[in-house]
Amino acid sequence: MEVASELSLPVSPQAAAAYHYCEAVTGAQARNFSYGIRLLPADKRRAMSAVYALARRIDDIGDGEWSDERKAEHLGLTRALLDEIREGRVEAEDVDPVKVALADACSRFAIPLDAFDELIDGVEMDVRGAEYQTFEQLRVYCRCVAGTIGRLSLGVFGCTDPKRGAEFADTLGLGLQLTNILRDVREDAANGRTYLPAEDLARFGCEQGFLGRPAAGADFTGLVLFEARRAQEYFDEGLLLLPMLDRRSRACVAAMAGIYHRLLERIVREPEAVLRGRVSLPGWEKAYVALSGLAGGRRS
Numbered sequence: 001m002e003v004a005s006e007l008s009l010p011v012s013p014q015a016a017a018a019y020h021y022c023e024a025v026t027g028a029q030a031r032n033f034s035y036g037i038r039l040l041p042a043d044k045r046r047a048m049s050a051v052y053a054l055a056r057r058i059d060d061i062g063d064g065e066w067s068d069e070r071k072a073e074h075l076g077l078t079r080a081l082l083d084e085i086r087e088g089r090v091e092a093e094d095v096d097p098v099k100v101a102l103a104d105a106c107s108r109f110a111i112p113l114d115a116f117d118e119l120i121d122g123v124e125m126d127v128r129g130a131e132y133q134t135f136e137q138l139r140v141y142c143r144c145v146a147g148t149i150g151r152l153s154l155g156v157f158g159c160t161d162p163k164r165g166a167e168f169a170d171t172l173g174l175g176l177q178l179t180n181i182l183r184d185v186r187e188d189a190a191n192g193r194t195y196l197p198a199e200d201l202a203r204f205g206c207e208q209g210f211l212g213r214p215a216a217g218a219d220f221t222g223l224v225l226f227e228a229r230r231a232q233e234y235f236d237e238g239l240l241l242l243p244m245l246d247r248r249s250r251a252c253v254a255a256m257a258g259i260y261h262r263l264l265e266r267i268v269r270e271p272e273a274v275l276r277g278r279v280s281l282p283g284w285e286k287a288y289v290a291l292s293g294l295a296g297g298r299r300s
């Protein structure tokens with residue numbers, strides 16, 4: 001696979017500039033995932049940065065300060081952008097570098113663009129203020145916002161068994177997203193969002209939410225450990241993807257998953273830490289996990 005990538009077509013100056021922009025976005029904003037993306041050979045790294053830049057744009061539309069109407073309009077424009085790429089209508093001179101880079105990446109790799117439409121579906125759920133009564137409902141949302149990223153990434157990596165690989169990539173995305181939800185419970189609550197299912201909040205007496213100290217009788221630790229166990233199961237299953245990838249794609253996935261898995265371990269060690277602030281890893285530890293991934297694809 002790496003030989004094929006070395007033989008790939010040269011990149012036009014316009015596409016090179018567009019990729020440069022996407023790589024800058026990835027470097028500045030992907031505080032965790034950039035460590036894995038950097039391990040890829042140049043063509044896959046560029047393509048992943050184009051995927052990341054569009055995913056970031058979609059996410060930012062959902063999280064931003066705009067009115068719901070304006071968000072809907074911009075999500076619609078993003079769906080139109082995807083159609084332009086699908087229909088081969090993107091000009092090299094287009095003013096949008098993310099569009100140009102992604103169109104170029106799609107000419108090189110089998111990127112399943114429909115997954116971006118599903119990602120937009122997930123962000124639209126956020127804009128509507130969807131609430132999740134059951135874990136099954138939350139899982140639908142997680143598949144939209146994270147399983148999609150796994151499947152898009154797999155399109156760039158390539159895989160010895162694309163059908164099973166896509167299922168594992170989707171599942172790994174679920175593990176990452178559940179970890180992300182646990183890490184961000186406080187920040188999301190401050191923004192008026194609760195992702196954890198109402199049935200689980202009720203089971204652990206946490207219906208009051210996550211701002212301030214847990215209410216008397218609330219078993220916040222029990223709730224976090226319960227959801228963390230689910231995340232762990234998704235990690236275990238999703239990582240069955242690793243043997244299906246070439247060495248550097250494997251290292252990239254091992255780094256992304258390894259960094260998030262360490263976050264999960266920290267949360268499990270001290271669940272109440274997520275109520276005080278954002279749990280994160282220092283840069284040296286993320287670099288260490290990434291390099292261990294390159295050395296042998298170990299999880300953390």
Ligand SMILES: CC(C)=CCC/C(C)=C/CC/C(C)=C/COP(=O)(O)OP(=O)(O)O
Pocket residue numbers: 029030031032033145146147149150151153154169170172173176177180253256
């Ligand atoms: C096969 C494969 C690669 C699977 C993994 C798929 C994947 C990377 C899913 C991402 C889901 C996620 C937690 C996004 C948060 O992004 P963010 O930018 O908000 O993250 P941050 O807050 O940690 O920086």
